[in-house]
Amino acid sequence: MKNNERVRARFAPSPTGDLHVGNARTALLNWLFARHHGGDFILRVEDTDRVRTSDLYERNILEDLMWLGVDWDEGPEKDGGPYGPYRQSERLEVYRGYLERLSAEGRAYRCYCTEEELEKERAELLSRGKAPRYGGRCRNLTAEQRKKLDDEGRAYAYRFKVEEGLIEFTDLIRGPMKFNAEDIGDFIVLRSNAVPAYNFAVVIDDYLMEVSHVIRGEDHLSNTAAQLMLYAAFGFPPPVFAHHALVLGKDRAKLSKRHGSVTVREFRRQGILPEAMVNHLALMGSSYGEGREVMTLEEIVKEFSLDRIGKGGAVFDEEKLDWLNTVYIRKLDLEDLTAIVVPFLEEAGLDVRSRPKEWVEAVLGAVKGNLKRLSDAPYQVEIFLDEHFKVSAEAVSLLREGGSRTVLAALQEALTDGNCPERGFYAFVIDFVRGRTGLKGKALFTPIRAAATGRLEGPELNRVFDILDREAVLKRVAKALAIAASSGTKYGCA
RNA sequence: GGUCCCAUCGUCUAGCGGUUAGGACAUCGGCCUCUCACGCCGAGAACCUGGGUUCAAAUCCCGGUGGGAUCACCA
Numbered sequence: 001m002k003n004n005e006r007v008r009a010r011f012a013p014s015p016t017g018d019l020h021v022g023n024a025r026t027a028l029l030n031w032l033f034a035r036h037h038g039g040d041f042i043l044r045v046e047d048t049d050r051v052r053t054s055d056l057y058e059r060n061i062l063e064d065l066m067w068l069g070v071d072w073d074e075g076p077e078k079d080g081g082p083y084g085p086y087r088q089s090e091r092l093e094v095y096r097g098y099l100e101r102l103s104a105e106g107r108a109y110r111c112y113c114t115e116e117e118l119e120k121e122r123a124e125l126l127s128r129g130k131a132p133r134y135g136g137r138c139r140n141l142t143a144e145q146r147k148k149l150d151d152e153g154r155a156y157a158y159r160f161k162v163e164e165g166l167i168e169f170t171d172l173i174r175g176p177m178k179f180n181a182e183d184i185g186d187f188i189v190l191r192s193n194a195v196p197a198y199n200f201a202v203v204i205d206d207y208l209m210e211v212s213h214v215i216r217g218e219d220h221l222s223n224t225a226a227q228l229m230l231y232a233a234f235g236f237p238p239p240v241f242a243h244h245a246l247v248l249g250k251d252r253a254k255l256s257k258r259h260g261s262v263t264v265r266e267f268r269r270q271g272i273l274p275e276a277m278v279n280h281l282a283l284m285g286s287s288y289g290e291g292r293e294v295m296t297l298e299e300i301v302k303e304f305s306l307d308r309i310g311k312g313g314a315v316f317d318e319e320k321l322d323w324l325n326t327v328y329i330r331k332l333d334l335e336d337l338t339a340i341v342v343p344f345l346e347e348a349g350l351d352v353r354s355r356p357k358e359w360v361e362a363v364l365g366a367v368k369g370n371l372k373r374l375s376d377a378p379y380q381v382e383i384f385l386d387e388h389f390k391v392s393a394e395a396v397s398l399l400r401e402g403g404s405r406t407v408l409a410a411l412q413e414a415l416t417d418g419n420c421p422e423r424g425f426y427a428f429v430i431d432f433v434r435g436r437t438g439l440k441g442k443a444l445f446t447p448i449r450a451a452a453t454g455r456l457e458g459p460e461l462n463r464v465f466d467i468l469d470r471e472a473v474l475k476r477v478a479k480a481l482a483i484a485a486s487s488g489t490k491y492g493c494a
Numbered sequence: 495g496g497u498c499c500c501a502u503c504g505u506c507u508a509g510c511g512g513u514u515a516g517g518a519c520a521u522c523g524g525c526c527u528c529u530c531a532c533g534c535c536g537a538g539a540a541c542c543u544g545g546g547u548u549c550a551a552a553u554c555c556c557g558g559u560g561g562g563a564u565c566a567c568c569a
Contacts, residue, residue: 445528
């Protein structure tokens with residue numbers, strides 16, 4: 001740690017795609033660590049890959065982080081501090097001097113190899129069963145050789161001259177780590193397009209930004225060795241490292257596109273609530289004690305510790321995410337639920353804007369318990385909208401069963417009875433039909449449900465009846481009656 | 495292939511020498527109930543393997559096996 005004891009953690013995404021849940025977890029872990037220790041959380045954009053970087057991705061990543069509730073004290077939108085700018089593309093000047101220093105001290109050299117040559121070398125090494133790393137072809141070029149290549153106009157990159165030795169450090173999650181420098185080839189610090197490479201830029205940025213703790217995925221474990229060499233070469237005190245295991249897919253390989261949805265954005269679109277996502281991400285691979293599965297961010301911040309993070313990789317369990325989501329959906333009050341569900345309904349083409357707010361809230365209140373993801377809402381809500389009313393195949397066959405007709409006839413009679421109220425007619429109608437048919441339980445309710453909702457499953461009938469008006473139910477009953485009377489060709493499958 | 499990491503129910507995990515190996519999700523069964531869901535109750539389900547160390551090993555050590563990561567002018 002630096003002389004000042006302040007904890008400074010960072011998340012450093014590269015805007016080459018939407019926020020991956022694995023990266024989101026890394027971000028969250030850093031954020032939790034910083035918040036728990038009352039330190040700073042920094043967001044730094046690593047946009048040195050000129051071809052793959054895009055502004056859209058950067059915007060999306062920042063937006064998704066905010067959506068998750070992961071906020072930052074310093075970052076691209078909050079420049080101006082002593083540590084900025086926070087976009088590597090805006091720090092090119094900063095890196096220049098350090099490269100010169102390495103070069104002057106003979107710790108970096110020009111490499112004129114072309115991509116084809118490097119690729120060929122790699123393939124050869126690999127086919128001979130050797131480690132596919134740079135052999136050092138340009139390491140000891142003579143002045144004349146260099147001049148000749150320069151005169152040819154060959155582009156060059158800078159490589160760090162790796163020296164033999166042992167690199168050791170203590171990982172906060174994994175304990176003592178040891179690497180042999182020989183296993184690491186001379187790596188690129190400055191690309192031929194004059195843009196610094198990752199291992200070089202991170203070291204300088206983390207040092208300059210006074211990052212005290214680097215928490216990241218274990219896919220960076222071997223990079224740490226290279227970075228530590230740079231820290232040593234510059235005489236920078238290195239930060240504390242902590243490498244967590246990766247988020248895995250069902251086949252236990254690193255979670256990737258082929259596993260299905262992998263970005264925060266995708267889950268967001270499917271109606272996963274931020275509370276559920278953050279809860280899931282924070283608890284995945286960790287444990288906060290028996291029965292403690294549903295936790296708020298504040299609770300987690302309070303009890304967060306790297307010690308709670310397991311060393312093994314954790315499979316991203318969507319079913320558990322869904323369960324958490326149902327828990328948080330049920331906690332939502334009707335007003336909030338309505339605000340976030342309406343966009344999902346509209347997206348699916350259900351017009352609810354024209355309906356009174358109370359009506360929409362009543363519908364969502366009825367349907368709330370049946371939602372796993374918000375994207376389930378349209379299916380659940382459809383039954384309340386005449387223009388989307390359909391009768392399912394199962395409902396059709398039930399309506400055609402012998403007993404249904406008498407119930408439906410009685411129901412029709414009840415709804416047209418002079419004493420039937422316009423609204424709140426559920427009790428009246430049920431009493432009426434029960435009295436008329438002498439039926440009760442399933443035999444009584446199922447045909448009514450099938451007629452009124454077109455389905456065999458759904459919200460409680462009294463709630464359905466409280467929302468639908470008498471005319472609408474009457475129409476549906478008429479339709480049901482027609483289905484009951486039909487042979488099976490006309491309404492074969494609705 | 496080199497290097498590094500990891501290893502308890504299907505999944506996420508608790509366990510830190512002596513436990514009927516606990517919890518959660520999922521699954522299955524029951525109750526509740528007009529249905530589904532919810533809720534409640536219950537069930538099945540795990541210590542990768544072989545050696546040690548020890549009175550005693552899921553726990554400590556070593557070997558094996560298995561899985562993963564990484565070896566880019568990507569981060």
